[in-house]
Amino acid sequence: MRPPRVARAAFRRLSPRTRGALLRRAGLFAPWEDGYGLTPPAPAPGEHTGPPDFVGIGVQKAGTSWWYELIAGHPGVSARPDLHKERHYLSHFGTRPFGPSEVAEYHGWFPRRAGTITGEWTPDYLAYPWVPALLAEAAPAARLLVMVRDPVERFRSGLSFRLAQGALPTEATEALAVRQGFTAASLRRVLDRFPKEQVLVLQYERCAADPEGPLAATYRFLALDDGFRPAGLHRSVNVSGAKLDLDPEARRRLVELYAPDVDDLVGMFPDLDLALWPNFAGDTGDTGDTGDTGDGGPATGRRDGAVTGP
Amino acid sequence: MTWKDGVADLFQRAPAGLRGRLPAEQRADLRYYLGRYRPWEAGFDRPPPEPAPGQVTGPPDFVGIGAHMAGTGWWYRLIADHPGVTSRSDLPVARHYLTRFITRRFGPEEVDGYHRWFPRAPGTITGEWTPSYAARPWVAPLLPLACPEARLVFMVRDPIDRLLLGLARTSDSRASQAGDHMAEAVDRGYYAAQLRRVLAVVPSDRVLTLQYERCVADPAGQIAATYRFLGLDDSHRPAGLSRPPDDPAGPVPPLDPGTRRRLADLYAGDVADLAGLVPGLELRRWPSFAP
Numbered sequence: 001m002r003p004p005r006v007a008r009a010a011f012r013r014l015s016p017r018t019r020g021a022l023l024r025r026a027g028l029f030a031p032w033e034d035g036y037g038l039t040p041p042a043p044a045p046g047e048h049t050g051p052p053d054f055v056g057i058g059v060q061k062a063g064t065s066w067w068y069e070l071i072a073g074h075p076g077v078s079a080r081p082d083l084h085k086e087r088h089y090l091s092h093f094g095t096r097p098f099g100p101s102e103v104a105e106y107h108g109w110f111p112r113r114a115g116t117i118t119g120e121w122t123p124d125y126l127a128y129p130w131v132p133a134l135l136a137e138a139a140p141a142a143r144l145l146v147m148v149r150d151p152v153e154r155f156r157s158g159l160s161f162r163l164a165q166g167a168l169p170t171e172a173t174e175a176l177a178v179r180q181g182f183t184a185a186s187l188r189r190v191l192d193r194f195p196k197e198q199v200l201v202l203q204y205e206r207c208a209a210d211p212e213g214p215l216a217a218t219y220r221f222l223a224l225d226d227g228f229r230p231a232g233l234h235r236s237v238n239v240s241g242a243k244l245d246l247d248p249e250a251r252r253r254l255v256e257l258y259a260p261d262v263d264d265l266v267g268m269f270p271d272l273d274l275a276l277w278p279n280f281a282g283d284t285g286d287t288g289d290t291g292d293t294g295d296g297g298p299a300t301g302r303r304d305g306a307v308t309g310p
Numbered sequence: 311m312t313w314k315d316g317v318a319d320l321f322q323r324a325p326a327g328l329r330g331r332l333p334a335e336q337r338a339d340l341r342y343y344l345g346r347y348r349p350w351e352a353g354f355d356r357p358p359p360e361p362a363p364g365q366v367t368g369p370p371d372f373v374g375i376g377a378h379m380a381g382t383g384w385w386y387r388l389i390a391d392h393p394g395v396t397s398r399s400d401l402p403v404a405r406h407y408l409t410r411f412i413t414r415r416f417g418p419e420e421v422d423g424y425h426r427w428f429p430r431a432p433g434t435i436t437g438e439w440t441p442s443y444a445a446r447p448w449v450a451p452l453l454p455l456a457c458p459e460a461r462l463v464f465m466v467r468d469p470i471d472r473l474l475l476g477l478a479r480t481s482d483s484r485a486s487q488a489g490d491h492m493a494e495a496v497d498r499g500y501y502a503a504q505l506r507r508v509l510a511v512v513p514s515d516r517v518l519t520l521q522y523e524r525c526v527a528d529p530a531g532q533i534a535a536t537y538r539f540l541g542l543d544d545s546h547r548p549a550g551l552s553r554p555p556d557d558p559a560g561p562v563p564p565l566d567p568g569t570r571r572r573l574a575d576l577y578a579g580d581v582a583d584l585a586g587l588v589p590g591l592e593l594r595r596w597p598s599f600a601p
Contacts, residue, residue, distance in 0.1 A: 015339060017336075017338065017339060018336060018339070021333050021334075021336070025333075032487055032488060032489060032490075033487070033488060034488040036488075088489065091488060091489030091492075092488055092489070094489070094492035094493075094495075094496065095473070095474070095477065095492070095565065095569055095573070096569065097566050097568055097569055098568070098569070098572070099568065124489055124490070124493075127493055128489050128492070128493050128496075129493070129496055129497075129576055130492075130496065130572065130573075130576060133572055133575065133576075159413075167487070168338055168351070169342075169347075169351050169352040169353055170348075170350055170351050170352070171350045171351075171352070171406070171409040171410070171412075171442060171446060172350075172494050174352065174409075174412045174413075174446075175442075175445070175446055175494065175497070176490050176493070176494065178412065178446075178447060178448065179493065179497060244413060245413070246413050247413065247414055247415040248415075249415045249416065249417065250411065250412065250413050250414055250415055250416070253416070253448060253451060254412075254448070256451070257447055257448055257451075
């Protein structure tokens, strides 16, 4: 039963923290919340379940919702609107036992029609060190997708987003936003468990500037027909919004903090185009606001735009 | 006193049972509205109290940088018990000053601001212990700017025990972001990675890494080593030496063997690295990592 319009309007006026607390009190949880029920819904008639064919594992505030929708728009993909793109199932098993029954339960979250593939994209997985081991157990054949973004811009966007969502303005919230930018360190944990050919690293700025090539590469990586052109190709989702101010001296320190990780990332994935990350573009000296549109310069890497692929 | 101070004061004086009726989220919102931020929150801007007559301020002589849930409160009290140390009860042991500069400028004024948090009587030393300094990657580069001569103390503890105790502490973030809460707790146990960031900017002879389990087993020997490291007379025997206080989160919760193995895998590389960096580390005291 839907609450009356007045009640819904009043609810929206509450602070995000209060809204979340009320929903949790009413027993309504989001997939990333502690009380979320982990039992999957029953498959619809004609659907069957199994391990996901693909799992997007990172990163937050890098256009992953947009990219997931482009994948889900392909006729060869099953994506049920009642299932959140971020299943977050594995997030809950840091210190909880994870055995065959949990693996089966995880598979239950992936209903698909015959002849189609399906998957999820939980951008937090990459930043959760316990997830790669669980993923290797639960979905060893899944193809993994990682959308990376200039870590300093990602930090600004991520911290603003968390605060707007009602996270407390504590150093733990800031630390989380910082941690999510150490992409190479996190990817190394993934590559300890999965062969490199099973991981596709995409660069957000390149996808935003010219999505067609990276999307075709994504479809090919997922063994889908790469001639398909989905709706919404030139509309990025969920990356805009106010970003917090960063003092220039603090920005310089953040760039220094991330520089070794960015070097490592480029070492692992040499097609990453640093010209699109002015904070790290070497001697350009431009550390200004690069904005959200990723128009930092012409792509110089592979024409298909994927940083790495099979 | 402003009206906000008055309301905050009234709220603080209300019986705990009454305060507890307001959900944690709304208590936090009310605190922020009244401008009452905690030292580990970005909005905290309270100035330090004035030095007492005869006290002077300056950079801290020692800074404890970690780790959370590793008996740092106990060890700080043993240090503060020494007659050669100034420790004021109206100042938080964990100043949390340096954690607040991730998006803000950290220049000479901010360095001076930090020094004002360290009043001491002439002829004594003083310092602080903020257990999250080591875990916050942006803090290490600030240490040589803020206190280039300070001696740093890092207390480490079996990372699995530390993780379980950290998780047992209730937190607002736990309900709303279960994975983030867990990731924060896991991250605080990567001691070697944290120590490496510090050793990249501070000479190793100015960093003392202590092992909690060793301090529990031999408090007299370890506190004497700590006093010597701080340039203090090591013959002092502080009160409360024999027994660490109970962990604030209670005893270490039990863990099923399969999960323990996974967690040991998660930390194995970092623990091996730590053993290389800290020759005195006794891995036999960490059963999940014993050779």
